[in-house]
Amino acid sequence: MSTKSSMLLALYHNRSRSLRKVRGVKKIHSFVWIHRVNAASPVTFPGNHLLGWLGALWVLSLTAGCGTFPAVAIPPMATTAATPSTVPFNPIGDIANHAIRRPMTPSAAEAKTSFSTIVPAKGVLSHPSPQKPFQFPLLQVGNKGSAVLRLQELLAEQGYLPLTWSAKTRVSNTLVAQIQAINQAPTGSWLWTATWPVALKGLWQPGVYTVVTKGAVMTFESAHGLQTDGIAGPQVWSTLLQSRLRSQHSPWPYAYVYVSEGQPEQLTLWSDGQVALHTLANTGIPQAPTALGTWLVYLRYKSQTMSGTLPDGQTYQDPGVPWVNYFNGGDAVHGFPRAAYGFPQSLGCVELPIPQAAKAWNYIHYGTLVTVAP
Numbered sequence: 001m002s003t004k005s006s007m008l009l010a011l012y013h014n015r016s017r018s019l020r021k022v023r024g025v026k027k028i029h030s031f032v033w034i035h036r037v038n039a040a041s042p043v044t045f046p047g048n049h050l051l052g053w054l055g056a057l058w059v060l061s062l063t064a065g066c067g068t069f070p071a072v073a074i075p076p077m078a079t080t081a082a083t084p085s086t087v088p089f090n091p092i093g094d095i096a097n098h099a100i101r102r103p104m105t106p107s108a109a110e111a112k113t114s115f116s117t118i119v120p121a122k123g124v125l126s127h128p129s130p131q132k133p134f135q136f137p138l139l140q141v142g143n144k145g146s147a148v149l150r151l152q153e154l155l156a157e158q159g160y161l162p163l164t165w166s167a168k169t170r171v172s173n174t175l176v177a178q179i180q181a182i183n184q185a186p187t188g189s190w191l192w193t194a195t196w197p198v199a200l201k202g203l204w205q206p207g208v209y210t211v212v213t214k215g216a217v218m219t220f221e222s223a224h225g226l227q228t229d230g231i232a233g234p235q236v237w238s239t240l241l242q243s244r245l246r247s248q249h250s251p252w253p254y255a256y257v258y259v260s261e262g263q264p265e266q267l268t269l270w271s272d273g274q275v276a277l278h279t280l281a282n283t284g285i286p287q288a289p290t291a292l293g294t295w296l297v298y299l300r301y302k303s304q305t306m307s308g309t310l311p312d313g314q315t316y317q318d319p320g321v322p323w324v325n326y327f328n329g330g331d332a333v334h335g336f337p338r339a340a341y342g343f344p345q346s347l348g349c350v351e352l353p354i355p356q357a358a359k360a361w362n363y364i365h366y367g368t369l370v371t372v373a374p
Contacts, residue, residue: 134179136237140230141209149207150185151217151232154240159250160216162200162273164191178241193254194273199371200256203294211369215296218367223251228298228366255363257333257370259283259350261290264342267333267350271363280341282351283372284331287311290348291328294371297364299326308347323357327370333360 137147156165167188171181190206203212214230221228224239232240253272260266261283269277284290288311301324307317308330324334333350335357345351350372352360 136234137182137232138234139209139232141211141214143209144207146185146207147182148209148213150182151209151237151240152206152213153185153188154244155213155216155220156190158220158240158243158248159254160220161212162193162196162254162256163204164193165189166191173245175241175245178244182237192273196256196270196273197258197268199258199294199373200270200369203369211294211296215367215369218296218298219250219252219365220367222366230296230367252365253363255365255368257360257364257368259290259333259370259372261292261344261372261374265344266342267352267356267360269360269363276363277356277359279352279356282336282338282341282343282345284346284348285311285344288347289344290331290346290350290372292372292374293328294369295327295331297325297327297333297366297368297370299332300324300364300366302361310347322354323352323361325361325364325368325370333357333364333370 139148139151152161153165153167155161156163165188167186169186171177171186192201200212203210205212217232217236218228218230220226220240221230221236224243226235226239255276256270258268258270259281260268265281265283267277267279267281268275303320303322304324305317305319306321307315309315318336322335324332326332331348331350333352335354336346336349336351337354338345338351341351341353350370
């Protein structure tokens with residue numbers, strides 16, 4: 001072995017006795033420098049390669065676990081929504097520079113990514129927050145607010161009110177959009193369809209569940225085979241929205257009945273804003289007067305046997321009373337044969353000549369308003 005080789009090996013062995021394990025640097029791939037020496041051939045270190053061999057032996061001491069090197073503190077990685085690009089780890093270059101490189105700054109696309117926009121990998125179940133099903137409001141006379149207004153708008157669009165409604169902002173004809181509009185009714189304008197009487201106009205209030213709205217709900221319920229109670233519950237809402245999506249319309253024109261107890265007593269029936277019937281009528285006698293006010297037709301018979309007790313205590317039974325429309329308790333608009341009409345003769349009902357009663361029957365429906373005025 002040459003003098004240079006002996007000096008180099010002595011230097012290496014003397015240094016190795018004071019070397020310790022590398023602290024703070026983990027998972028560094030071992031660098032192994034293998035050089036097979038022929039026993040017959042001396043090992044030579046050309047002068048221009050001496051520094052290279054010294055560097056190789058120093059790296060070998062590190063990878064063998066016996067070298068000393070300042071511990072490198074690795075800063076914690078910040079959690080990001082997307083995995084940023086990183087520089088490939090070079091164990092030799094980075095150690096020689098006494099540093100471990102941090103990840104590069106995320107690209108613009110990566111920086112925009114957030115946890116809320118991450119899409120789960122295929123096959124991974126996501127767990128969205130549970131949503132409560134929509135609860136349709138239960139509306140009846142006396143209620144007011146946005147839901148009532150939206151109910152009125154839908155009824156008007158389908159011809160169940162004596163007014164038309166034009167939306168300022170059109171609601172999309174989808175179930176989701178229609179449901180959303182219940183909580184926040186769109187704005188628009190109302191217009192009376194024709195020359196309806198002042199008595200009817202005075203009963204109307206947008207956003208308030210009055211007798212007009214109840215009557216429209218009852219007519220709608222009758223047209224769709226629902227219970228005619230005039231209450232807008234889940235079934236009414238569901239059917240009403242489906243009818244709106246299908247662009248369905250009321251099968252009957254809007255009707256209104258006005259009874260005047262002035263002399264002579266008369267009944268006037270409006271249909272679709274026009275007078276369809278004007279006839280003499282009879283109302284209740286003083287002992288059994290017809291109640292004043294506005295009521296709703298809630299029960300109908302083409303023919304019925306009527307019975308009861310007269311003011312003098314005698315009982316009566318009248319079979320085959322035709323075209324009966326009950327609007328307030330036992331009071332009804334119906335046909336009845338009399339010698340004359342135009343003054344009080346009944347026990348509370350509104351009696352019409354039979355031909356006029358038959359005509360009125362074709363216009364009156366469940367929910368039709370009947371106003372009895374002095």
